[in-house]
Amino acid sequence: MRRAFCDGLTQQAQRNDFVFLTGDLGYAALETLREAMGSRFLNAGVAEQNLVGVSAGLAKAGLRPWIYSIAPFLYARPFEQIRNDLCLHRLPVVVVGNGGGYGYGVMGATHHAIEDYGVLLTLSGMTVQIPAFDRDLESLLPQLFEATGPVYLRLGLGEQPDNVQPPDYQPWRKLMAGSAGTLIAVGPLAGGYWRDLVALDPSQRPSLWCLSTLPIGALPEELVAELRQTRKLVIAEEHVAQGSAGHSIMVQMLRSGLGGVSVDHVTAVGYPSGTYGSQRFHRKECGLDSASIRGRFTEGEQR
Amino acid sequence: MVESDVSMSRSSESTRRGARLRLLQMHYESCVGHIGGNLSCLDVLLELFHERMCSGDQFVLSKGHAAGALYITLWSKGLISEAHLSTFHRDGTLLSGHPPASGVPGVTFATGSLGHGLSLAAGLALSSRWLGSPETVYCLTSDGEWNEGSMWEALIFATHQDLNNLVVIMDQNGLQGFGSTQDVADLSPLAEKFRSFGLTVLEVDGHADNILPAPNEIPDHRGPLIVLAKTVKGKGVSFMENRMEWHYLPLKSEQYAQARLELEQ
Structure with a gap:
């Protein structure tokens, strides 16, 4: 997704209010953007607190700053700067965290971002965008220049199945029909499930929804209607349960009077075996891999 | 916010005295502490706002606990009304104990957690590179605040980016939250530390008749200009100095009376 991110932003490079600051990351990824932006691309060094504070000053002056780093370095280390300098002032800075969830895999736990949007959504005025597919960035990035407050953009690995075209970027998208239940996946997880479940007979697979924007408001009417029919929901997200999208969805279900729906919430659970591996490894350990998710529907009656 | 009905023309001795008295009154009536660090930087703020800052210049109060001194300075400039000043630190006020995020002209950022202001000021200063505006950005820090990484x-960034439209003023009163700056985390020799970055450092008396250099008297410099203003915590009130x-205590009535007496003499 980084390449699509770089390509998409490079198309915006001529905006004279656009400044891009990196926390010394972007090797073999952002060179094209750097070249296109000239002096408005700044390497602010390994100093994330300052990176956020400077971006607030730039935004206060009327510029449109984007700041970039590996996700945990950008939401955890300078959390107070995000809280005070960006959110209290509702400044339109785009905070770009690369490698959401277990994206940095065997690089280790310090590089994982499994509580990022939960933490950030506690802050007033913060919006989170979690694109699922590379092509999402084409339409999403220009939209973010119109944001009226801070945005956290969680980048991951886009997994688009062959021979299908995802709907245009939206907070909620229905990707696949199915009658075995309803599956809501947050961000890039949706692509993998789509790829791995689409070949099943519709009667054997769940319908698949992709959620990309947080916080959520009321659930889409089509989703509510569907849940009244299927009465079985699995929510999957590469994020811990606390502060999760799943909890917000369940609140909205209660507000919608959706009773009698069985809800299975599959989340990041840290490092249950105490060992480390690829993103695929960690997803499997958490039951977030496609086979485990499919099992939630086929074995649902036994749970 | 309604503009003030009181506007003082310059940071004369009478202005300083009037501002001190009003600051003490405000803190006394609201039963609020943080007086010492407000009195230490008040002279700097008055001179800055009345005599040094030009149209378009910006100010960031990094030592947010000196909000009272900033409010009084803005009041003396006619930017905060007497009526608003009387709401300081009370329910429903815009004038909270540390500067608010919006609603008060002259307050650019909500600060109060130390170590934020210099990055904010650096961002404002850096913006002029692309927006073409020639403003000077002034940032007032405390001295204890330099414990913050x-x-x-921010200093490394501002220096590397050669932000020579940034003036960093340190209110060097020598006392921080729970001890002296020397005892807690001694940074002396401070001027030499800044100079080792290749920066120009001015060491001034923060209560002198003229504290800060006039814009045309600022020496040529690369990167931010550092002004170390030697000040006295609680300046002007004998039992606070x-x-x-007096970083914390509110005034009792007899203390307030004595302080007024000293300042009025």
């Missing part, structure tokens, strides 16, 4: 992050407890 983020201050040094150089006393750490």
Whole structure:
């Protein structure tokens, strides 16, 4: 997704209010953007607190700053700067965290971002965008220049199945029909499930929804209607349960009077075996891999 | 916010005295502490706003606990009304104990957690590179605040980016939250540390008749200009001067009366 991110932003490079600051990351990824932006691309060094504070000053002056780093370095280390300098002032800075969830895999736990949007959504005025597919960035990035407050953009690995075209970027998208239940996946997880479940007979697979924007408001009417029919929901997200999208969805279900729906919430659970591996490894350990998710529907009656 | 009905023309001795008295009254009536660090930087703020800052210049109060001194200075400039000043630190006020995020002209950022202001000021200063505006950005820091690593992050950045439209003023009153700056985390020799970055450092008396250089008197410099203003915590009130407890204590009625007497003499 980084390449699509770089390509998409490079198309915006001529905006004279656009400044891009990196926390010394972007090797073999952002060179094209750097070249296109000239002096408005700044390497602010390994100093994330300052990176956020400077971006607030730039935004206060009327510029449109984007700041970039590996996700945990950008939401955890300078959390107070995000809280005070960006959110209290509702400044339109785009905070770009690369490698959401277990994206940095065997690089280790310090590089994982499994509580990022939960933490950030506690802050007033913060919006989170979690694109699922590379092509999402084409339409999403220009939209973010119109944001009226801070945005956290969680980048991951886009997994688009062959021979299908995802709907245009939206907070909620229905990707696949199915009658075995309803599956809501947050961000890039949706692509993998789509790829791995689409070949099943519709009667054997769940319908698949992709959620990309947080916080959520009321659930889409089509989703509510569907849940009244299927009465079985699995929510999957590469994020811990606390502060999760799943909890917000369940609140909205209660507000919608959706009773009698069985809800299975599959989340990041840290490092249950105490060992480390690829993103695929960690997803499997958490039951977030496609086979485990499919099992939630086929074995649902036994749970 | 309604503009003030009181506007003082310059940071004369009478202005300073009037501002001190009003600051003490405000803190006394609201039963609020933080007086010592407000009195230490008040002269700097008055001179800055009345005599140094030009149209378009910006100010960031990094030592947010000196909000009272900033409010009084803005009041003396006619930017905060007497009526608003009387709401200080009370329910429903815009004038909270540390500067608010919006609603008060002359307050650019909500500050109060130390170590934020210099990065914010650096961002404002850096913006002029692309927006073409020639403003000077002034940032007032405390001295204890330089315990924060983020201050040094900001200094490295501002120096490397050669932000010579940034003036960093340190209110060097020598006392921080729970001890003297020397005892807690001694940074002396401070001027030499800044100079080792290749920066120009001015060491001034923060209560002199003329504290800060006029814009045309600022020496050529690369990167931010550092002004170390030697000040006295609790300046002007004998029982507060150089006393750490006046970082916290509100005034009792007899103390307020004595302080007024001293300042009016």
